[in-house]
Amino acid sequence: LVAGYQEQLEKQIHLELLDQRKKLSIDEYETIFEDKLDTSLDQVFNDEHLFSLEKIQGTVRYYQENK
Numbered sequence: 001l002v003a004g005y006q007e008q009l010e011k012q013i014h015l016e017l018l019d020q021r022k023k024l025s026i027d028e029y030e031t032i033f034e035d036k037l038d039t040s041l042d043q044v045f046n047d048e049h050l051f052s053l054e055k056i057q058g059t060v061r062y063y064q065e066n067k
Helices: 010-019 026-033
Strands: 051-057 058-065
Touching: none
Parallel strands: none
Antiparallel strands: 051 058
């Protein structure tokens, strides 16, 4: 770690994300874990997370940084 790293932490955001967790059953976890993204189809995604998948076009994944 570098000096001053504490000023870069998003403590409140991370605590809020942790509070939003949902307990999963083994079956739910395995369903999510084994889910596959079909890259043979062109798709557009609308995700507001800081870094997310924007679209799939011609089997290429495009990622975005939301500010």
